[in-house]
Amino acid sequence: MGRVSDKRERLVESATKLFHQAGLKDTSIADIAEDSGVPLGNVYYYFKTKEDLVAAVIEQRTEAIKNEARKWDENPDPRQRLLNLLDLQVSKKDEIAQYGCPIGSMCQELDKERPPVASEADGLMEWVLKWITRQFKEMGQKQADQFGLQLTAALQGCGVVANALKDPKIVEREIARLKTWIKEM
Amino acid sequence: MGRVSDKRERLVESATKLFHQAGLKDTSIADIAEDSGVPLGNVYYYFKTKEDLVAAVIEQRTEAIKNEARKWDENPDPRQRLLNLLDLQVSKKDEIAQYGCPIGSMCQELDKERPPVASEADGLMEWVLKWITRQFKEMGQKQADQFGLQLTAALQGCGVVANALKDPKIVEREIARLKTWIKEM
DNA sequence: GTCTATATGTTGATAGAC
DNA sequence: GTCTATCAACATATAGAC
Numbered sequence: 001m002g003r004v005s006d007k008r009e010r011l012v013e014s015a016t017k018l019f020h021q022a023g024l025k026d027t028s029i030a031d032i033a034e035d036s037g038v039p040l041g042n043v044y045y046y047f048k049t050k051e052d053l054v055a056a057v058i059e060q061r062t063e064a065i066k067n068e069a070r071k072w073d074e075n076p077d078p079r080q081r082l083l084n085l086l087d088l089q090v091s092k093k094d095e096i097a098q099y100g101c102p103i104g105s106m107c108q109e110l111d112k113e114r115p116p117v118a119s120e121a122d123g124l125m126e127w128v129l130k131w132i133t134r135q136f137k138e139m140g141q142k143q144a145d146q147f148g149l150q151l152t153a154a155l156q157g158c159g160v161v162a163n164a165l166k167d168p169k170i171v172e173r174e175i176a177r178l179k180t181w182i183k184e185m
Numbered sequence: 186m187g188r189v190s191d192k193r194e195r196l197v198e199s200a201t202k203l204f205h206q207a208g209l210k211d212t213s214i215a216d217i218a219e220d221s222g223v224p225l226g227n228v229y230y231y232f233k234t235k236e237d238l239v240a241a242v243i244e245q246r247t248e249a250i251k252n253e254a255r256k257w258d259e260n261p262d263p264r265q266r267l268l269n270l271l272d273l274q275v276s277k278k279d280e281i282a283q284y285g286c287p288i289g290s291m292c293q294e295l296d297k298e299r300p301p302v303a304s305e306a307d308g309l310m311e312w313v314l315k316w317i318t319r320q321f322k323e324m325g326q327k328q329a330d331q332f333g334l335q336l337t338a339a340l341q342g343c344g345v346v347a348n349a350l351k352d353p354k355i356v357e358r359e360i361a362r363l364k365t366w367i368k369e370m
Numbered sequence: 371g372t373c374t375a376t377a378t379g380t381t382g383a384t385a386g387a388c
Numbered sequence: 389g390t391c392t393a394t395c396a397a398c399a400t401a402t403a404g405a406c
Contacts, residue, residue, distance in 0.1 A: 005389080007389095007390095021297075022297055023210075023294070023297035025208075025210035025211070026210070026297055026298075028380080028381060028382080029381080029382065029383085030380095030381080030382095038390095039390070039391050039392080040391085040392085041383095041384085041385095041390080041391055041392065041393085042389080042390055042391060044382090044383065044384075045389065045390075045391095048383095049382080049383080050381095050382065050383090099296075099297075100293055100296065104345050104349075105293055107345065107348070107349040108285055108290055108293055108294075108345065108348065108349075109208070109293075109294070111284075111285065111348055111349070112206075112207055112208035112211055112284075113211075121349075122349045122350065122351070125345075125346065125349035125350065126349065126350055129346065129350070146358070146362060149343070149346065149355065149358065149359055150339075150359065150362065152342070152346055153338075153339055153342030153343040153345070153346050153359055154335075154338055154339060154342055155342065156341070156342040156345040156346060157337070157338030157339055157340065157341040157342025157343070157345070158334070158338040158342070160289050160292065160293065160310075160338070160341040160342070160345065161310065161314065161334065161337055161338050161341060163292070163293065163296055164289075164292040164293075164296070164306075164307045164310035164311065165307065165310065165311055165314070166307070170334065173331070173334065174334055174335065174338055177331060177335065190371080192371095192372095213398080213399060213400085214399075214400065214401085215398095215399080215400095223372095224372070224373050224374080225373085225374090226372080226373055226374065226375085226401090226402085226403095227371080227372055227373060229400090229401065229402075230371065230372075230373095233401090234400080234401080235399095235400070235401090
């Protein structure tokens with residue numbers, strides 16, 4: 001057995017980028033093949049269908065966010081964990097203003113599709129909601145469930161509004177407010 | 186000149202419904218023709234391209250929300266106007282949990298497209314943000330801009346989360362909180 | 371204005387040589 | 389495992405009879 005090809009990896013990477021930028025429907029397999037430098041016909045050796053490729057993209061995004069969370073979870077202060085999440089989001093403000101929140105837009109676009117692909121993306125949103133809620137619980141907040149929903153919705157919402165108005169400052173302003181809110185708890 | 190045909194109207198109505206339920210890309214002209222009972226070829230007498238039909242749908246949605254707002258604006262109490270908006274949103278909780286917020290999802294889907302269609306939908310979101318902000322201003326709130334963004338984002342955000350988790354109760358809970366917040370101002 | 375038939379283009383997916 | 393050529397399906401849009 002020789003060197004392992006990185007083509008599969010490159011395909012997922014290109015698909016992740018293009019799906020977010022142009023949307024699922026407007027990104028053809030040919031687009032992904034070209035962007036990743038893999039010949040069209042060869043794509044189907046790694047992914048039997050486009051749906052399989054979409055599933056791989058969701059899996060990759062899921063792993064990425066869970067890895068971030070694992071890092072944050074090493075911090076003993078749940079308040080600081082939330083602030084880390086908010087800081088990450090602010091750092092992506094330009095991307096969010098241009099193309100929307102990667103998780104939110106993917107859930108929305110996939111919800112118009114059939115299961116099981118949709119539920120995988122939705123599962124990621126649910127995981128985020130639960131992770132955020134857990135931090136409030138560990139802070140001893142009795143209204144942890146409400147605050148968890150409130151913060152998750154605020155994050156998604158400022159993404160939608162910032163994307164519609166094409167203004168990264170909207171993400172900045174709203175998340176600055178959220179950080180103050182959490183610090184003052 | 187005889188009776189005016191209502192075909193154009195029926196086409197826009199079907200398109201509005203199907204675009205929201207299935208998404209723009211997954212709704213073909215043939216689908217809209219079938220749903221409205223208009224023969225395929227005849228669609229093009231009323232709308233030269235699919236993009237024209239999309240533009241008509243956005244226009245229709247814009248008129249609908251502006252008409253609602255005109256009614257609410259007759260009320261002298263800006264606080265009550267906001268509560269009316271929130272009540273309307275709660276009444277649509279099932280639709281939102283199933284298909285997402287009509288305005289938010291349309292903005293997001295169109296943003297992946299090219300102008301000028303996208304900017305029309307985005308303009309609607311901006312109009313909503315400004316209308317909400319104006320109510321806070323008329324309430325004498327010095328932080329009206331911040332509250333306007335906060336409420337708009339919260340509304341959009343609970344739509345995204347409710348849609349991902351397919352749970353209308355999420356809309357209910359989050360908007361109940363927002364109503365309390367506004368009443369206590 | 372209305373409708374059928376069809377042109378035209380693009381996409382997801384496959385066949386089969388290497 | 390890799391790649392070219394191509395198929396089959398479907399979408400938008402048009403032609404042209406009525």
